[in-house]
Amino acid sequence: MKSLRVRPLSYTAFLMHRLSGLGLAIFLPLHFFVLAQAIRGESELDRALRLTDSLIVKFAEWGLVVLLTLHLVGGARLLLIEFGPWRGVRSGWITATVITSGVTGFLFLYSLVN
């Protein structure tokens, strides 16, 4: 019989941190490229920003803010594990990572419509 392999929670935390980091790394050059359009004047930056008006791009932006929070709080957990007193895998911080990302995602949406 195939044994059931259960990944520990800390593996999920590792995956969340790595994938959010990868997503942010891919986004970074695009983000800088859009902002750098301002060097050619306000209208060029506005043109680049207007491209970000579509719903899909808005959703991607929302996702990036969520990823940034995931990576921030998940990273704080890693630093605590490595440099703080040993208290296991600090699963409370994994929960905090997910909750704060959700809150930031909500605040982003709220900020967008207000």
Added chain:
Amino acid sequence: MASTAIAQARAWYWQRISAMVLMVFVFIHLGLILYAMRGGLTAAEILGRTQGNLGLAVFYAVFVLACVIHVPLGLQKIAEEWGGMTPPTAQLLTRGFAALILVLGLTAVWAVTAP
């Protein structure tokens, strides 16, 4: 072998030091995004706040530099562990990426903060 171990240890601590710096910057950046996003963004709104703002220019220039250290080190690990690349290949690629975000990042900071 020893030089690989030293290189790995060095990459590890640069990754952690830059992470500590970035925590402060990302926290402030997230706050600024949520504040600035209200009701959407226009170029005039952004540039009105940023042009000639030396404090923001320094803040974001240091932010870019910390990213230039942190991001390629993370990508290098992914390229090695998931991409199956050898450390020298992964390092070459991620250093190219570092150069790209350094130039693009500092250009972006200059573009939005120059008076």
